[in-house]
Amino acid sequence: MAKTSAASAGKPAAKNGKNAKPAKAGKNAKAASSDATAGVPGSQPHDANDRYFVEQFIPYLLNQTATLFNQKFKRDLKARDMSVLQWRVLAVLKGAPEASLTVISQEAAIDQPTLSRLVDQMVERQLLKRSQSTADARFLAITLTAQGEQLFDDMWPLAWKHYQRGMHELSEDEATTLVGLLQKVLSSLRTF
Numbered sequence: 001m002a003k004t005s006a007a008s009a010g011k012p013a014a015k016n017g018k019n020a021k022p023a024k025a026g027k028n029a030k031a032a033s034s035d036a037t038a039g040v041p042g043s044q045p046h047d048a049n050d051r052y053f054v055e056q057f058i059p060y061l062l063n064q065t066a067t068l069f070n071q072k073f074k075r076d077l078k079a080r081d082m083s084v085l086q087w088r089v090l091a092v093l094k095g096a097p098e099a100s101l102t103v104i105s106q107e108a109a110i111d112q113p114t115l116s117r118l119v120d121q122m123v124e125r126q127l128l129k130r131s132q133s134t135a136d137a138r139f140l141a142i143t144l145t146a147q148g149e150q151l152f153d154d155m156w157p158l159a160w161k162h163y164q165r166g167m168h169e170l171s172e173d174e175a176t177t178l179v180g181l182l183q184k185v186l187s188s189l190r191t192f
Contacts, residue, residue, distance in 0.1 A: 058185070069166055076158040080151065085110055085118055087159070090127070090144065090152040098133060098141035127151060 053060055070084045077087055088108035093099060101119065105112050119142055122128040127148035133141040144152070167175055 062182075065166070069162055072165070073159060073162045076155065076162075080155065082151070082155070083118075085114070086122060086127075087155065089115070089118055089122065090148060090155075091159075093128070093142065093144045094149065094152050098131075098135075098143045100133070100139055100141060104142060122148070 073087075074084060077083060085108070088110065089104060092104050092107040096103070099107070101112060101115055104110070104119075105115050108115070110118070119128060119130075123130060125147075126145055128142055129145050130140050130142060133139040135141075170178065
């Protein structure tokens with residue numbers, strides 16, 4: 001990928017090719033040094049003219065990755081009258097015997113109003129069912145029906161095929177490292 005140099009952006013080159021700005025002296029310097037992002041790679045702001053956002057900004061890269069995975073997988077889902085969001089609900093419930101809307105919302109990264117509508121649609125299609133939670137009778141639990149589980153099982157090889165297409169250039173060690181790092185970032189964001 002081509003990188004815009006600091007010089008071509010009209011800025012003097014800084015160490016490591018980054019447009020680093022010196023810290024301001026005074027009372028703000030102390031606050032800046034205690035900032036939670038101190039020492040985090042890429043924690044210094046980049047010039048708006050450089051390519052950092054599209055080449056190295058992790059949230060952007062993750063979004064692009066997920067978007068491309070989803071675009072390819074949507075064709076297979078559409079043949080089953082499924083959406084990516086519905087697939088995420090099935091996937092979360094495949095890994096849990098029962099779950100609340102709150103848990104599904106967090107795990108599938110779907111806001112609750114949208115999720116509630118999805119669950120209604122999936123209950124109507126007999127892919128999910130609502131029942132009293134076995135853990136706490138005060139709550140409703142969402143579970144897969146046999147039909148929902150079968151649909152997940154039928155779709156999983158296709159999901160795996162798309163996953164492998166995206167991951168084929170990584171070694172097993174690189175893939176394991178990537179998963180571990182992403183889990184670490186997720187954990188950090190969830191507890192922030």
